[in-house]
Amino acid sequence: MDFLSIKFLLFLFGSILIVYRSPIPYRISIVFPLLNVLFIFTFINHLTALIPLACFLLAGFLSIRLVVAFPYKSTFIAVTGFVLLIFIYLKKYAFLSFVHFIDWPYLSVGLSYILFRMIQILVDVHQQAIQEKVTLASFFNFCCNFLTFVSGPIQRYQDHKIQEAALGQKALTETEVFHCFSRMIHGLLKVVILATVCNNYHQWFVEGGLQGSAIEGSVLFLCRKFILASLFYALYLYFNFSGYMDIVISFGKLLGFQLPENFNQPFESRSFLDFWTRWHITLADWFKFYVFNPFLQLLAMKWPSRSVVPYLGVIAYFFTFLLMGIWHGSSMTFLIYGLFLGAGVSINKLFDVLMRKYFSKPYNKFIDHGLSGLLGSAFTWMYFSMALSSFWLDYSDLIGLITKLKIKGFVLSFLLGGIICAVVIGLFRLVRKLLLGFPPYWLSMAGNFYISRAWVTFQLLLVIAFGFYGFGDIPDFVYKAF
């Protein structure tokens, strides 16, 4: 289903009507699963496209039952490995080129997110953090919740269960409802207008010299193109993904779901480590709980000295983010993305460990300084933008660019791009400070019933005007592909 279609809008409001009007006992067992099935059906043209997804879900459900029936470590490892293997097979990873894949078209949307949910239940059931029986309906509703099916946010099963039980039962005030609509429209504005414009400019710079045989010119010329293409892509991704989250989270709220936030002002990150507490938060948290922590524990068991633990953390960070990068896609470029992320966080962690060890006082003073915060945000954003080039360059173009730019070119791009980011973020913060400095009277006007509704609907009018004309221009959700 196209998320920016009338069909989707009708589905949303139809589901509100159905959920609120249906008898409470049937909401979880019948109504919600039916809505989820209906939603999934909108992605397919033929029933056969659902077979792999159905098998994957069934394998996941049976694995949970096996872990409950045979609560041994070996069972847990075997079934988790089995689920992972099915996932890798269905995602057609490039390194499995020798394997014969299913040759009919099937639904792969949401597979990664379903895997995260399955592993979370498996781990928590194995560790007895989930004690109650996981029923088929609950499992299906959790894995295929239409609100989070495509691109998350990744919710914990326990949280999902609590909210599912209260589905459509919370009476929202008019102000709460308006805030939901307001956020939804704000999300649409991000997805339809801001993301599209950023993507257009990104394409402009890519097509102007960063693709195929067009990768020519001086290092400075390529750096300029690379910096601008990278920054516009990162902005595009931010608006695209966070806009989608705004729509999903606010709509979830209308139904009574309190979905977790996935973004928390990533432009305010003071370091690359801080960035991952603000960007795709639920994914980073998942990797923290289910990869980083167990891996660090494993390393700590092997090298139990307390003095080495911070350095083991550096290794665990590298491994976790390498894996997270690889998760994003099945081609070789995502290995490079993972290496970029792994290097970023581990160098950041190592720098932090060493500075705290040897220059504790001046370092603490330095990180509290406003300028270091600004530079931290700017260079973090630039580094992340450069890492994202794996998303928009294919393997040969990426290698072509690396060959042309060499380390010198990448360092130059990082420094120049960082300075550009520092100026832009600095200006953004200045404008925000000025706006917040307005007399309280003006600020209170924004809360006025008529002004707030007029402002929100004006945004909606702009979205419709842009979207109406922008046929074919508005990019799909990037994370839908993962």
Place this chain on the structure above:
Amino acid sequence: MKNIFRQAAVILIFLGGWYLFSLFLSYHFYPGHVAVDNSNTEPSSKIKNSIFLSDSADDLFGFWGIKSGPKRMIILGASNAQEGILPSVLHQQLPDFTVYNASVGGSNTTQIRQIVDVIRMSNPGSLKGTIFILGVFFGTFVNDDSQVGHVLWQGKNITLLQLEGLRYGFYRPNDKTLELTINPSLMPLTVQLIRPLLFWDIFFFDLRVDYADFWERLHSKKANQVETMTEATKEGAVTNWKKLGNLKDFAEAPEMDDFVSFCRELNQSGASVVVVDLPLPQWLRDRSEYYKKYVIQRNLYLNEIKKIPRIQYLDVDARLANTPDINFLDSSHPSKETAKLWSEQIASFIQAEHNSLGF
């Protein structure tokens, strides 16, 4: 749930308010609702009185707002016809005619034919009393696969006009033609109803980089400024034309035949036609293999169209004894003064040939 639907209703009411306000603004700032006509003294690429922003949209929607008079002249062609034939000058010399420049950048015969289809749809019936001025040059005879006015959409090669039609949803491409998706009788009203959206879209137009493709860069960004034609820019222009396709596929019998049959169709609809061969700079004529091939091949269509009644051919270049290179802004677009000169020549020619053109 009541609160949800109540707030949704409030939002719809406010949205309705904005819609009406925007409708008012659209009429206030863009009272004209016609395709580029002779009230424009500027070249038609500088569309200022239209809310439709692009030349293609102006044709697709502008003609639905025109109550056509008995005598009208419609200029068709690519951007050099858009820049080079001024409706105001033609109207000055032929005041009985209302003159429209409906040319669309990057047009070949397929796209020109589609514009005529739209004119027919918006004004069903005979085209009697209409004179079509077809501004041609070698680019008119590039085949559909290579033409700059074509784009790939869902794996199909479609024209910019078809793409523009798709954007609004009121037209859909049907092979090489355009089809209306709504009842034609509703179209004049629909065109009025979308004005509020079009009004706000004006602010977004420059943000649409998809418009800044090769053609737009050549046309919109450069066409109205004098470009310093260095050796490198000249070579660049020649190379750009070469990129369009193979010389062997260009200006061959199918393209020429298509043009001739198009002229025949116009004639059968009761219209008169003036085929105007538009001048090109000498440096391009010397270097372009496309131009040289076109000069050889054009006799193919000239011999045929001369046999069709109410159709005349005018070679502007021959009439002016060559347009000096300095009068061109780039590889094909004339300066405003040159455009005036060309337009005067065309008007005099039409005046002189009024009997054979049938008016």
